Amino acid sequence: MKNQYFADINDYLKYGILRAIANSKLKICLCWMLTEDDKRNDGGNIKYLQDSDKWRKYDPALFDVMKWSIEKNKRSIDVVEKKYLIPDATYHPTLLTDDRDERKQYFKELTDISAASDLIFFDADNGMEVKSVKKGNKNSSKYLYWDEVERFANTHSILVFQYFPHTNKEEFVEGISQRLKAVSYSTSVTALITSRVGFFLVLHPLHEGRLKEACRKGMKNWYPHISIHPEEESS
Numbered sequence: 401m402k403n404q405y406f407a408d409i410n411d412y413l414k415y416g417i418l419r420a421i422a423n424s425k426l427k428i429c430l431c432w433m434l435t436e437d438d439k440r441n442d443g444g445n446i447k448y449l450q451d452s453d454k455w456r457k458y459d460p461a462l463f464d465v466m467k468w469s470i471e472k473n474k475r476s477i478d479v480v481e482k483k484y485l486i487p488d489a490t491y492h493p494t495l496l497t498d499d500r501d502e503r504k505q506y507f508k509e510l511t512d513i514s515a516a517s518d519l520i521f522f523d524a525d526n527g528m529e530v531k532s533v534k535k536g537n538k539n540s541s542k543y544l545y546w547d548e549v550e551r552f553a554n555t556h557s558i559l560v561f562q563y564f565p566h567t568n569k570e571e572f573v574e575g576i577s578q579r580l581k582a583v584s585y586s587t588s589v590t591a592l593i594t595s596r597v598g599f600f601l602v603l604h605p606l607h608e609g610r611l612k613e614a615c616r617k618g619m620k621n622w623y624p625h626i627s628i629h630p631e632e633e634s635s
Contacts, residue, residue: 401432401433401434401435401523401524401525402434402435402436402437402438402525403434403476403477404437404438404475406469406475406476406477406479407449407469407470407475408445409445409446409447409448410445410596410597412448412455412459412462412463413594413625413626414561415459415466415480415485415486416458416459416618416622417599417619417622418430418485418521419462419485419486420614420617420619420621420622421519421559421601421614421615421618422486422488422489422614423617423618424607424611424614425610426518426519426557426610427489427490427518427519428486428488428489428490428519428521429489429490429491429492429510429513429514429517429519429520429521429556430490430491430492431492431513431514432492432493432523433496433522433523433524433525433541434477434493434494434495434496435495435496435497435525435542436495446470449467449470452467458625459621462485477491478493490513490514490516490517491513492506492509492510492514494506494509497541498536498537498538500535500540503536503540507548507551511552514556517556518557518604518606518607519556519557519558519607520552520557520559521559521560521561522544522549522558522559522560523561524542525542525543526542527544527560527561527598528543528545528560528562528576529543529544529546530543544560546579546583549580549584550583553583553585553602554585555604557603557604557607557611558601558602559599559600559602560599560600560601560602561597561598561599562576562597562598562599562600563597564596564597564598569593573591573629576591576598576600577589577591584602586602586605588602588603588608588612589601590603590612590628590629590630591628591629592615592619592626592627592629593626593627593628593629594625595625
């Protein structure tokens, strides 16, 4: 996550999903995996805020905060906590760097911060690790690594942000879902799919029923902009 992304269309959908999950009454920890802003134009897709007739109906309160943050030039993750967008959430706002030792300390801190939470949301810039970027190398802060999912999946449900690469989306979604099942020892992974990004939900057995119900109800409200995979989860 970068502050420059705040309030773009992907963010609106992201917080819509998190607010829907919060209706399960499970406690959420937001692990921002915050990285430094750069000079790229990522996060520039905010035209949806000019079309309130189309977009505001999905979550009026959230839409109004997104629009306010742009108008007031307050594009920052701090807004989420200050505006109480995710009820009873905890946060890990520390900047994440590429340094391997600092990353180790970062996730050690997360262990303490998330201790009382039921679900951890990992908001890496790009999503899950790729073979070309090893932990500790340049740009590794943009990725979540499989062993880090495994570390927390035993005690928490996990939600992972993922950008879609230029490949077959269905095959990619299935591949990520199966790998998450393998590293988390979970029998249930639900993918919440938008046009450009996905949110992969690893359901801990203690939370499965409540999370599935929250997703069914919440994503019905966000149709057609968010869909559930596999499709039978929405029945």
